Amino acid sequence: MSAVPGAGAEEPEATRRAAGVTESSRANRGWWDRNADEYQVDHGTFLGDDRFVWCPEGLDEVEAELLGPPEELKGKDVLEIGAGAAQCSRWLTGQGARPVALDLSHRQLQHALRIGGSFPLVCADAAVLPFADGSFDLACSAYGALPFVADPRLVLREVRRVLRPGGRFVFSVTHPLRWAFPDEPGPEGLSVSASYFDRTPYVEQDDEGRAVYVEHHRTLGDRVRDVVTSGFRLVDLVEPEWPDWNSSEWGGWSPLRGHLIPGTAIFVCERD
Numbered sequence: 001m002s003a004v005p006g007a008g009a010e011e012p013e014a015t016r017r018a019a020g021v022t023e024s025s026r027a028n029r030g031w032w033d034r035n036a037d038e039y040q041v042d043h044g045t046f047l048g049d050d051r052f053v054w055c056p057e058g059l060d061e062v063e064a065e066l067l068g069p070p071e072e073l074k075g076k077d078v079l080e081i082g083a084g085a086a087q088c089s090r091w092l093t094g095q096g097a098r099p100v101a102l103d104l105s106h107r108q109l110q111h112a113l114r115i116g117g118s119f120p121l122v123c124a125d126a127a128v129l130p131f132a133d134g135s136f137d138l139a140c141s142a143y144g145a146l147p148f149v150a151d152p153r154l155v156l157r158e159v160r161r162v163l164r165p166g167g168r169f170v171f172s173v174t175h176p177l178r179w180a181f182p183d184e185p186g187p188e189g190l191s192v193s194a195s196y197f198d199r200t201p202y203v204e205q206d207d208e209g210r211a212v213y214v215e216h217h218r219t220l221g222d223r224v225r226d227v228v229t230s231g232f233r234l235v236d237l238v239e240p241e242w243p244d245w246n247s248s249e250w251g252g253w254s255p256l257r258g259h260l261i262p263g264t265a266i267f268v269c270e271r272d
Helices: 021-047 087-094 106-115 152-162 176-180 220-229
Strands: 013-016 077-081 098-103 121-123 136-142 163-174 202-205 211-215 232-238 264-271
Touching (some): 021 211, 077 087, 077 152, 087 106, 098 106, 106 121, 136 152, 152 163, 220 264
Parallel strands (some): 077 098, 077 136, 136 163
Antiparallel strands (some): 013 202, 163 264, 232 264
């Protein structure tokens, strides 16, 4: 699961500007390598070592069953994209599945090694998956890859390629509506400050103008079209409500905002 944008040793400049496929990939690989340690310290307790949490709202696959009933996961080959420390893959292993945890960041995967597990770890770009056609029964991504790529269709088409016919892909991203609001957990985050239809990427750049973090906005309609034109059938679109038990804040996610506006969109897709 992603973090909200953060700063390294020197505060980068936040702006909105164009950022292509190569620049976005290079910037985000570097950002996650630099910030993986802090991310795991800040969010590791919430995520656990072997839980499958879809979003800051705390929706757990144990209850959601978006990949299917847990008893049907046994023996399934599953690709986790943007795995981070591979908490989801660890949970899948506990259900008898055979996961592969993939991430762009080498440092994130070092945290997966630190926690441990018997499944493969792969450092690769989600837009160029190093697997043969039809290698997996299922694929999943909890805030991994899709919010950070300039062309999400490249990822979706690659995922479709490596899935077997009938395979399911479930991915969560920031709810598109959130792009119209400031990324703040308090009352200041409840007033519209930008156009929902402005698709200009959010970029953090150094003093020489080089991107060090990039996040891309797609409207809800864009996301649906991306799924369908990439060869998937959209089975469900889940917008998790903020549960009463969750008192935590995660960047712009908070109980205050979560009870009023959606923070996450989860797309449940199948390859016909």
